[in-house]
Amino acid sequence: MKGIIFAFIGGACITLQGVANARISQDIGTWQAATITQFTGFLMALVIALIVRDGKKHGFRKVKPLYLIGGGFAAFVIFSEVTAIQSIGVTLTISALLIAQLCLTFVIDIKGWFGVAKQKMKLPQFIGIGMMILGVVVLKF
Amino acid sequence: MLAGILLALIAGALVSLQNIFNAKVNEHTGSWTTTTLVLGMGFAASLIMGLIMEGKNMFTLQHMQPWYWFSGMIGVGVVICLVQATRILGATYAISIVLTAQLGFALLWDSLGWLGLEKVPFSFNQLIGVLIIVGGILVFKLGGKSDSKDSAGAIERRSALHTD
Structure with missing residues (x-):
């Protein structure tokens, strides 16, 4: 049951994120919204990562550089998703x-x-x- | 309308690629270290694109509300929920529920028009459409795909990092 609740809330939050981005974009612009939300998310994840310290030393070095920049796609994902939500719901x-x-x-x-x-x-x-x-x-x- | 659908399809394809790339990173380090890198890259890319497209206007934030600063933390909540759900339920069931909840809340949001987005009136067609899509997701996810345990593990890692 606990797992189902986590999964349910997780799914709800993914949609909420898209909706919030669309809302914020109306006021301050889409690239600005993407930048701000990714920045605060980054800061919070960084704090958690520094507390739990789950990173392995030299872990990133074993990963192909292409895979390391995958997170950058988020800029285009957010832009496309926000523009789509504003035009088709x-x-x-x-x-x-x-x-x-x-x-x-x-x-x-x-x-x-x-x-x-x-x-x-x-x-x-x-x-x-x-x-x-x-x-x-x-x-x- | 076609442009909107096309943009949504592009976003979905990028999410798919991103999940695979993130899973590759996660093979060599922990979930939170991976999440930090992923969001950091997203921030850098958004800032650079914004500067290219809008120049100095990038820094004029009109009608900024305090809660805008905090909405980025929803992504962190997503990671916590997905990691926990995947650990308890396994990837296939967890992701099936996640996708279903995503669609259900999308319909709810359109119907209620919360947060001042344009309301899309609820119709019976919409409900049937969403139910068919959810059925499709369940058939797709629970229909027995993976032949080896190894690949199931790969999907699990990939799914656990869906943060968009």
């Missing part, structure tokens, strides 16, 4: 976002890109994607 934005996210992850898993363990595609995943796209069509029309 939260529900349609989150729906399309999740479909693209799951589909690309699925393709990467099948192809084994970026050194992830290759997985075989199975029927349920195709049915699932089909249902999600159908859902968006129903949602809109």
Whole structure:
């Protein structure tokens, strides 16, 4: 039960984050909103990281530089998500976002890109994607 | 409308890439060290893009409200919740619930128009659409994908770092 509550609140917070970013962007601009929210999040994570000290020495050195800058994508994620929410609403934005996210992850898993363990595609995943796209069509029309 | 959908799709694709890259970092260090790096990079990229696109205007924050400063902490809450949920439930179930909650709250938000966003009136079509999408997510996630334990672990790490 505790796990379900955590997962539920986590999901709610992801949506809340997108909505809050859209709201803040109306007032101070989208890039400004992205910068401020990432900055305060960074500071808080830094404080926690300094307390729990879960970093291994030289850990970052073993990671390819490309992977280290992955966090920078957030700037474009926030910009795109905020602009989408403002033009098509939260529900349609989150729906399309999740479909693209799951589909690309699925393709990467099948192809084994970026050194992830290759997985075989199975029927349920195709049915699932089909249902999600159908859902968006129903949602809109 | 098409532009909006296209932007949402781009955002989703970037989230997918980011989750994989973050998981690669997390293989070599702890969750909080990874989260700190990820948010730090996000901050740097946003600041640089803002300066390129808006120049000096980047620093004029009109109508700034105090709570704007704190909203970035929602991301930290997300990390705590996802790490705990994944630990207790395993990645597949945890992420299924996370995605469902994401969509459910999206619909709730549109219908209520909280925080002064434009209200999108609730319709029966929207509810059916969301339910079909949730059904699709459950079939996709619980439909038995991974053949090896190893790959399940990789998905777990990746999912635990979804902070956008």
